[in-house]
Amino acid sequence: MENKHRYCVIMCGGIGSRFWPYSRTNLPKQFIDFLGTGRSLLQMSFDRILPIVPKENIIIVTNEAYAPLVRQQLPEILPENILLEPARRNTAPCIAWAAYHIAARDEHASMIVTPSDHLITREHEFLASIEKGFEFVESHDALLTLGITPTRPETGYGYIQVGEEVEHDINKVKTFTEKPDKELAKVFLASGEFFWNSGIFLWSADAIRKAFHDYAPEIVAKFDEGVEVFGTEKENEFIGEHFPACMSISIDFAVMEKAHNVYVETVRFGWNDLGTWSALYDQSPKNRDGNVTQNCSVLAYNSSGNIFAVRGDKLIVVDGLKDYIIADAGDVLLVCPKAEEQRIKQMVNDAKLNFGDKYQ
Numbered sequence: 488m489e490n491k492h493r494y495c496v497i498m499c500g501g502i503g504s505r506f507w508p509y510s511r512t513n514l515p516k517q518f519i520d521f522l523g524t525g526r527s528l529l530q531m532s533f534d535r536i537l538p539i540v541p542k543e544n545i546i547i548v549t550n551e552a553y554a555p556l557v558r559q560q561l562p563e564i565l566p567e568n569i570l571l572e573p574a575r576r577n578t579a580p581c582i583a584w585a586a587y588h589i590a591a592r593d594e595h596a597s598m599i600v601t602p603s604d605h606l607i608t609r610e611h612e613f614l615a616s617i618e619k620g621f622e623f624v625e626s627h628d629a630l631l632t633l634g635i636t637p638t639r640p641e642t643g644y645g646y647i648q649v650g651e652e653v654e655h656d657i658n659k660v661k662t663f664t665e666k667p668d669k670e671l672a673k674v675f676l677a678s679g680e681f682f683w684n685s686g687i688f689l690w691s692a693d694a695i696r697k698a699f700h701d702y703a704p705e706i707v708a709k710f711d712e713g714v715e716v717f718g719t720e721k722e723n724e725f726i727g728e729h730f731p732a733c734m735s736i737s738i739d740f741a742v743m744e745k746a747h748n749v750y751v752e753t754v755r756f757g758w759n760d761l762g763t764w765s766a767l768y769d770q771s772p773k774n775r776d777g778n779v780t781q782n783c784s785v786l787a788y789n790s791s792g793n794i795f796a797v798r799g800d801k802l803i804v805v806d807g808l809k810d811y812i813i814a815d816a817g818d819v820l821l822v823c824p825k826a827e828e829q830r831i832k833q834m835v836n837d838a839k840l841n842f843g844d845k846y847q
Contacts, residue, residue: 494597497532518553539617550571598689616754635758642672777793793805
């Protein structure tokens with residue numbers, strides 16, 4: 488039976504600069520069909536949660552510039568369920584606003600908060616994990632995050648160290664570590680005590696608002712002063728005035744690393760934070776040479792381990808190329824070793840410095 492007190496918040500206000508030049512300011516990666524399924528990452532996130540959260544309880548939080556894209560891709564979302572941020576302020580202010588918005592509608596609400604750009608496989612296991620998570624936060628004063636079993640010493644993810652078990656697959660969190668270096672990541676992997684931080688959270692609306700009051704009161708001080716406007720026609724005007732003054736900070740730094748009632752559910756569904764070209768490469772079908780082609784035509788000689796993503800009717804011909812990203816977005820061609828893709832953000836900044844907003 489559908490639980491009318493369950494809500495989902497899908498965060499989709501980011502720019503996705505690590506996927507440049509495909510992901511651009513006017514069309515970030517969450518609105519792109521990277522996998523050739525006919526559905527964007529945002530649409531897939533919406534589809535995935537529908538079996539467990541009523542459609543009318545799904546909230547999209549995005550930058551006001553992306554309102555037309557959200558409405559185009561998710562016409563079934565109620566207009567009042569699209570929260571438009573007037574400024575980018577990272578995940579903590581975003582989640583705080585969503586929690587106040589939901590609490591004004593339903594004093595018994597519980598909620599899942601999820602990014603819009605993750606790839607989830609084995610969705611039946613995903614739904615079972617979310618159901619278990621909801622049941623836990625609905626019966627405990629708890630902030631719950633989902634932990635993924637690491638498969639490699641990844642330096643681009645945050646890690647969670649588990650403490651004592653309180654239920655099967657649910658443990659107290661002992662420590663958080665943000666993006667360790669390679670050697671520390673190897674230690675984490677070998678210990679068996681550390682899990683990747685998925686960035687997917689569950690809690691009651693009351694529990695997360697209390698946590699903000701306890702650990703990041705400066706974020707919600709203005710929200711408290713105007714609490715009566717949430718859920719009314721004045722909400723957007725109020726947010727437009729006060730949201731830009733919020734500090735830009737993640738929910739991990741603002742709350743999760745400080746709170747004492749933080750738990751982790753270790754889950755078994757397939758998960759990938761599609762944050763980089765290499766992550767997309769890992770999740771894509773490959774030919775016998777280990778090359779990936781994203782909806783384009785390629786002739787590759789003596790070449791392996793590459794990902795080709797080229798828009799338009801253009802043939803790519805390469806010889807002697809190994810482990811490269813070749814991404815052509817029409818006005819920008821990126822040719823970069825996969826091992827150096829962490830420099831893409833700097834490349835975006837350099838393009839802005841040299842050419843203004845033309846290629847952003």
